[in-house]
Amino acid sequence: MSIDWDEPETSTAMSADDSVPSEHIAKKKLGWAFWLCIGWLVTIVLLAVFAPVLPIKDPRKNFLGSGAAGPSSPPSWAHPFGTDEDALDMFSRTIWGARVSLTVGFVAIALGMVIGGGLGMIAGFVRGWFDKIISFIFLALLSFPALILAILLTALLNRSLTVIAVVLGILGIAPVGRLARAATMQFAEREFVMASRTIGATNFRILTRELLPNVLIPMSALALLGMAIAIVAEGALAFLGLSVEQSITWGNLIGRGASGRRTLEDTPWAAFAPIGVLFLTVLSLNLAGDKLRDFFDVKELSL
Amino acid sequence: MGYWLQKVGLGVLLLFSVSVLTFGAMNLLGDPLFNIVGPTAIQYDELESFASDGSITPQDQQTLDVLRSAREEYNLDKPLVTRYRLWVSDFVTGDFGVQFSEDGEPPVWNLIKERMPRTVSLLILAQLMAAVIAIPWAVLAASRAQSPFDRSSTVISFGLLALPSFALGIILKYWFSIKFDIFPQTYTAGDSAKSHLWQLILPALTIALPAAAVYQRLLRTDLITTLQDDFILMARSKGMSKRRVLFGHALRPSMFSFITVFGINTGALIGGTLVIERVFRIPGLGTAIVEAILREDFPVVLAIVILISAAFVVINLLVDIMYSIIDPRVRR
């Protein structure tokens, strides 16, 4: 290959495929992918919130009879996601499903962060026997395979929206708590905390003013990822038939869509529509959480 | 030595906590009698009061007898701690109680004995497949870092991880069972091990693919780091081929994170396995527990939960131990 050796520095000496690998450049921007994900998330949230007033079909109405689409009809203008075997409109059902699924996901992770994060921070800060107890509780909670714990609790309690959300929230306490505790311990040893003490700040002030903002950073990246997990967990529970009773969630839509012998074969869209929406939502949460984590350069972030 | 003892001690403590938590949940959340015999429990107090003032009907008397014997059997009149102690001593000797919802009330153990092998073989098959997929994939991606192959495999991994396992199962089922009819749609308990395995392939794949994505990402990162090390260059300069250097030299030091996660994941995959059983209608522990919940057969639920949690704790313990064996630098 002939290169003009003494050519002054220009970028023609560098061929197109050989730019410096992106791993070497610190990515300090959030990028278009991040905002695209946020866009989808905002869209789906708005759709869910305003579902009752949107010009979409009634999710519980059977479109039978002459002139209507009838059961198991493929996607069309009238029914963008088709109808399922009971002639229910999948498009509106999917949107209504978002209401429960998203709510559960949000409440669950919020609970996990408040309780888990709070406990973890305090444990990491005061150490001593309190820390030992809390750490052990976290460890014990983590000793259950998550789904089993969820199944157990939903089996014993009634399945209302609150209960399901709380149960999933409990699942989130330990992972979030562990992270909060580790982050707090890390920061508590830094000098700015010591400096705060020397000017007479109380423990409470230190916790809220100094440590909390710092710990919040890795936690917020975790929040998005955690929400994705909570939504999937609800989906799994709903698929098993163990989620909120009498309501439409993505999980039980998928469950219905795949239940009967011939259902999946005849009416694939009944399952694939909610699958698609669920996938996009979880993907957006994962991607956004990942980008956020890169942006803040959080090193350890294991669930 | 003391290190391992400590770990085992922690494991035992965790098992204890798991049993306490589960037992406590079953007995404190709602009426324990209800949890055992179901809806008839509601009538207990009422029937007792009828019996004491002699206004009880023979039919109700029968019900009351059942309730009373259940209370006796399950020691519900004794304090909680005693109940726990009795229950634990039964449990560890293998007496898991009986299945209330089945006719003839067969022991729970029968159910578990029948269902467990299927779940276990599914899990093992899934992990094996995941490893077999992940390792070559990671090696290929690492040796061609930043290439189109590598980039697209990152995208695929990400996508796989965003798809919930049951959704993936449905998709695979749709394509390979329905459209292309390669695998049967529902599970039939065939006798030959071969047909048994064949039917498990699709569900195992469903579990394996997302796991493989995680393993592959981890392994790839570690491999890329290792490939920058001097000893890799040294190995090449000895004249060893690229393939030999990749698999013989670079792979082993890069495996640690992968192996740790692989081990821990075995426990985590248990949950996923249960859901997948439902998708493919495999009669394993997963479907057992869901059916039991819907039929409110709580001895079954209790037994399976404890069993699985115990397995989880034990697996994590084993992973810890294995880790210290594998790395010769950690061995003391």
Added chain:
Amino acid sequence: MSDSAEDTVAPPLLEVTDYRVGFRTERGLAKAVDGISFTLEQGKTLGIVGESGSGKSVLNRSIMGLVASSRQVEQGSVKYKGQEIVNNDRQNFWGKDMSMIFQDPMTSLNPVMRIGKQITEPIRKHLGLDKKAAIERAVELLTSVGIPEPAKRIDQYPHELSGGMRQRVMIAIALSAEPDFLVADEPTTALDVTVQKYILDLLNDLQAERHMAMTLITHDLGVARGRTDDIMVMYGGRVMEYAPTDTLFSEMRHPYTEALMSSIPRLSYPKHTRLEPIPGTPPDIVSPPPGCRFAPRCKYAQPECIESSPELSSWSNHRWACFFPVGTDQGNAALERNEAAGVTAVGLPVRKREAV
């Protein structure tokens, strides 16, 4: 560049002509090796001396073909035993024809592979021996590099050995398939001073036994003395001076070589003599300034030195690239001018040198 009669029969092992190696970067082409020529005869040792960034490691690794980057660009000619190898895949040479020892034995040995396996691997591949025979050879090799209890070492891991022993192991590995050419890339830099001598002696002995050609890369002129036949001094990717070793030490001509000499401590210096480190920083190899690469740091620098770049003089076996060489009339005059002015043509302050 050897001139002894008995070697003129065999062709030179390595013939390097106007060899250039560059790396494409965002800012342009980084010219790590910028036109180097030399010859290496069978059984001879070439010392390559220079500071970090001079290109000495890149030169040798590129000659061997070990640089795996897709950004590398090679030009010029390198003939190994008469065969042109530039821009070719050189994997077939590694191990049996050419071999390399690396600087840090701790990171150059596979930490999770037993020593024995690391030695027998190339033996079995290149010499085709079975496992048992290979282990015997490995034990022989370990003995020849002076490792005590070799049979025991075979089963050990690198972290169980001391630094000096690890380096010996590395030498054993490099020599296991009997190469004709060995590159020793700063083999003693990571070792204790006390161990250095032993390793260097070992290398010389082995080389003599096997009639191997060797390039000894180092930043320390003292290491090269007495152990090499010729020395090539590199700076900024170019050759500054090239001479048989004794000649270099007795009649150095290039100011950079002189500067390197004065930064070596010597017993003969009076107590508290200041060592003179070379002021300034290495040149930018992407867009080097016109003129001599060393000019910005040279005591002798004159205006000509920044305008044009001196070529390597081509008479005799002692060559240098300088307009005002040390020890010549022009050189001395240039130095005096600078000392009088207190500064060189490039603006480098110059103090009157102390008498040694």
